[in-house]
Amino acid sequence: MMTALATGVLLGLFCGLAPGPLLALVLAQTLRHGPREGCKIALTPLVTDAPIIALALVLAAKLAQLRPLLGIVSIAGGAFVLYLAWDGFRPVRVAAAAPVERPRSWFKGILTNLLNPHPWLFWLTVGAATLAKAMAQSGVAAAAFLCGFYLLLVGSKVLVVLLAARSRDLLAGRPYRVVMRVLAVLLAFFAFLLFREGWKHLAGT
Numbered sequence: 001m002m003t004a005l006a007t008g009v010l011l012g013l014f015c016g017l018a019p020g021p022l023l024a025l026v027l028a029q030t031l032r033h034g035p036r037e038g039c040k041i042a043l044t045p046l047v048t049d050a051p052i053i054a055l056a057l058v059l060a061a062k063l064a065q066l067r068p069l070l071g072i073v074s075i076a077g078g079a080f081v082l083y084l085a086w087d088g089f090r091p092v093r094v095a096a097a098a099p100v101e102r103p104r105s106w107f108k109g110i111l112t113n114l115l116n117p118h119p120w121l122f123w124l125t126v127g128a129a130t131l132a133k134a135m136a137q138s139g140v141a142a143a144a145f146l147c148g149f150y151l152l153l154v155g156s157k158v159l160v161v162l163l164a165a166r167s168r169d170l171l172a173g174r175p176y177r178v179v180m181r182v183l184a185v186l187l188a189f190f191a192f193l194l195f196r197e198g199w200k201h202l203a204g205t
Contacts, residue, residue, distance in 0.1 A: 004134040004141040008148025011126070015149075016156030021116050021190045022109070026157050027164050028187070029105055035165035037105040042157035044109030046150060049119060056123035057132065071201030076115050078194030085187035117197060 017023070022041065030038030113119060127149075134141040 001138070001141045001144050004130075004137070005144040005148045007130055007134075008145040008150075009152050011130070012149040012152030013156055015122065016153040017160075019186075019190075020118055021112050021187065021194070023157065023160065024186045024190060025108060025112055026160055028184070029103065029108070030161050030164040031167075033103040033105070035161050037103040038161035038164065039158055040103075040105035041109035041112075042154055042161055044106065044113050045119070045153055047106075048110055048113040049123070049150075052119055052123050053127070053131070056120075056128040067201045071198045071203075075195060075198035075202075078191040078198060082188060082191040085184045085191060089181060089184045117194065 022044070026038050026041045029041050131142060131145060134145045
């Protein structure tokens with residue numbers, strides 16, 4: 001059980017802090033709307049990953065046949081992340097009479113994670129194999145792996161939210177706009193990577 005827990009903790013910390021569309025969105029949403037909305041983004045894997053894990057356990061042995069599907073998911077994810085990047089370039093209205101923008105954090109986070117091929121690739125490969133091994137030992141070991149993984153996956157992103165929120169209080173005017181646009185460029189870069197990854201899957205290379 002302790003081995004499964006330690007494996008989950010290490011993998012969760014790595015996945016939680018690894019650069020990617022969801023982490024960039026966590027930062028952007030925190031700076032634009034505050035830590036509460038950033039935490040919503042951080043929590044979305046708890047909503048989206050259950051069906052991914054279930055499918056991964058069933059389809060892990062057929063990974064080679066899923067390349068076209070992963071390609072389509074990658075390209076769709078790239079398009080949505082590119083939209084998020086464009087959203088980050090829009091000027092932030094701070095006038096009192098300006099309408100309040102709806103954060104839509106749950107929608108953005110859930111759709112980003114579902115269209116991000118990285119959770120699918122993780123659970124179809126390393127995640128499914130590790131979980132299956134833990135299940136073969138005992139249900140407690142499998143639960144320990146999942147608890148350790150998601151505690152660190154979500155917890156590390158929440159920590160990023162808190163750090164970003166502290167920095168947000170120091171930002172005003174031009175520095176704030178610069179940070180938001182840097183994050184938008186970062187999201188656009190991840191969109192390019194998703195497009196490239198999708199093309200590779202569809203091309204079979």
